[in-house]
Amino acid sequence: MDRLDQLENQSIYILREAYSQIENLAMLWSIGKDSTVLLWLARKAFFGHVPFPLIHIDTSFKIPEMIAYRDKLALEWKLTMIVGQNEAAINAKQTFPDGKIERAECCQALKTKALKDTLSGEGKRYRLSKELGTYVLDHDNTPYTGVIVGIRSDEEGSRSKERYFSPRDKNNTWDIGSQPPEFWNQYKTDFPPGSHVRIHPLLDWTELNIWEYIHREKIPTVSLYYDQGEGKRYRSLGCGPCTNSVCSSAKNPEEIIIELKHGQFANIAERSGRAQDKDIGGLEALRKEGYM
């Protein structure tokens, strides 16, 4: 059993545990490479089906290709696609790109708050209609009690301290000081009413593993990760205004793998193009409040 097999089979086990044990389950799909691998693993776990909804938090600043790619795959793979956003902040232009607030506050409003409200059902949810091919208001506002998220421990310090099944209280707060033990494939799956759980099946994957797996499985990924002839590509995807592309001529997963192993990025952190991580402890503070 090689490393990718080992990771794949462990992640599938975690996904199936979540589906069997958590009542109202959903999966976050940021359209990036990690959560797309997660989606692919779900199709493997459930033999071609994805038996829970996928949630995308649309900050309205995502790069347009990401949205087109999302809807194309959602229809092709028959996904239950839910989109949520912080409409109030976006409409009032209370955002960082509009110059009204600081970057961290913007992440807090457009991502963390939008996510909280979409999960709880307090915010509007839009569902992709398989018949119409467009989004319609979803009248189901049952709170989700479990959400599957594609974070990896090698991305950043506070993520290296996570659990596969990570409980959150009513306010989505992450109590890092007293996380539950988990061992021998036994996870915390019993919760008092009102709390919910984040499930992290990709915790043990590295950036390189992700690309090796995309290459092995031929997983369709958004074109922004590849050089389109301009000598530039994105290494990590977020909101347009806060994510920088990197200089690279890698045109496919295979070339990215070579670049990660031996090239210019062999020693540079993946999220170095993500502005909200710049301060030490910056992401931890965001994550304690409920950020991914």
Place this chain on the structure above:
Amino acid sequence: MLSELMNIVFVGHVDHGKSTLVGRLLADVGALPEGRIEKLKNYCKLNAKPFEYAFLLDALADEQAQGITIDIARCFFKTSKRKYLILDAPGHIEFLKNLVTGAANAEAAFLVIDAEEGIQENTRRHAYMLTLLNIKQLIVLVNKMDLINYSEGRFNEVKNEFSTYLGKIGLLPIVYIPVCAREGENVARKSNLMTWYQGATILEALDKLDKQAADEDKPFRMPIQDIYKFTNENDKRRILAGQVSSGSLQVGDEIIVYPSGKKSTVKTIESFNALLQTSVKAGYSTGLTLHEQIYAKRGEVIVLAKEKQPQTASTLKVTLFWLGLKPLSPGKTYYLKLGTSKTKSVVKEITRVIDTSSLEILETASEVRANQAAECVLSLFMPIVFDTVQASPAMQRFVLVDEYDIAGGGIIQGYIEDKKSRLQEHFKSRNIHWVTGEISSEERAKVLNQTAHLILITGDSSPDLRKKFAIDLEKALFLQGKFPYYIGMANVKHSFENLETFINSPEENFHQFCQLLNILLNTGLIIVATATNLTNEDLAIIKMSTNQNNITAFWLSDKSLPADSEFIYLDSQAPSDKLLLHAQKNLNLTSVAK
């Protein structure tokens, strides 16, 4: 083979330098992103803190403020031989549950001892935990050698003292290495300051560790995680899903599902975006379809008919460690999770409690406190399937859940035969010999538009009241388009009494009742059954006989529900229409099987 990965854990007493060692190792093998150390050094300067390699791992704000590790950190690095996932565990006693989280899946452990301070409470405790977690490869690092002028004498002193302790708990380390994390002595390079030491550096010792073989050569075991049928998406397959914990299986193999004993043969091994498979082995998350459609459920275990069979019992002798804030106490109910099964259990007896640091045995302890180990006898509500040491290791380990939290873990050492285990044996042999037709329970459910369900009505109310209520309920369900069938235990009594003596003992009567319920439920009907004063024990036996999840058990009475009762209370004084409504609210009758 570079794609090989090994899980390693660093343990030891608080402040003995685990995080510093791991940080130093990462820095020396070039596993850190460019600029990471400079960034951290700048940050330390700005905040007027001395730079520590430990900050590379102690990423949380609280950890840096207090200078201790609170939770395990996962980090990665590779050598020319293989890749490593290193788990840096906290040394503080308060965080022992985090240590277990990090150490339980490790293939080898590095135990760090401060050369100056020597062996401390948690040095011993962590070593003891490693034996309970069955981690066999241990390397001891005597750190901070700079503080004792790299003295060979002091190194040997620590080594000899610790060897004595490890001898007592049956752990034999591969090697003791004198190191200095801060200066990088014997971390990734050989030290010039300790020429008296000729052994391996940490890096060399890592690459010499043995990769643990998967349990492929053991008997086949697959705990059922779920049963999938995605009929509404036009998928007709009925897939039994799970991760193989040991052994291997081929298409065409005869299987037995434990504990029910139902038999079938493997038709296909299912997968998505992969080549057609004809065999599957330990470690793989897979899915099986079967030729004979037997009823099976999460928590049961698939084994091969031709191999060594697992054990089934409801009274277990175990060794366990406790992590819970509330002590483990006799008489209290805990959920025992083993594989994918989850069973109510009670601590029947605490045989002895062991202090994991001093190894002192507390024979008279009446409870097991956090960070203690113990030998206990557990009594389970239903028999479970497990293995003893010769078969599948994963089927020997369990955790205990106290309310909502995993509060302890342990190993099954043996079992004691009891009434339930003897009955389970009987039901299993009944099921093994049972010949079924070709119609699956799902197909029946589809035609009847109902899933088989047992509604039990018992309690201390008058038999007439119970009978009337059952008959009303049967009628109400029938009028709703269901197929119910009412049967009282008294009917069974008269059906099966001895033709010569006209005698049928209460025990025989109950046994016949259980058998009949099993047959009736196999037909796909909703059974409304009445009996007098059933106990929790009786309910467990009915569950064992029928192998059903779909049971709703009511207690009809004008007094309150007995303590710890598994039944749902119905007030016999309530008007009959209200009673019916209340009962139906508690019935979770699904239209078609999931």
